[in-house]
Amino acid sequence: MTDKCTVDSDCTYGEISMELVNAGDCPCLYGCGYVPQTKNTQARRQAQYDKLCNPQKDGKGNGCGIDDCAQPSGVVCIAGTCTALRQQP
Secondary structure, eight states: OOOOOSSGGGEEEESOOSOOOSGGGOOOOOSOOOEEEEHHHHHHHHHHHHHHOOTTBOTTSOBOOOOOOOOOOOEEEETTEEEEOOOOO
């Protein structure tokens, strides 16, 4: 399932890189999005996570740690796909 963007504001970063079909698909979330995706994709996957997942364990039963992270650069819509904004050297 793919969502297309039309403008930059359709895009955001999310932490969930795939659709969650069952509890075994659940990742640990750390509060730092890194996957460029549409806001619709992010909201749909978050709803799947909220329904299926235990925030203290991943889908394999491993405990989730606490992590610090740096927010990535901006995200833009290019040809219908949300893409990480590249910083100029």
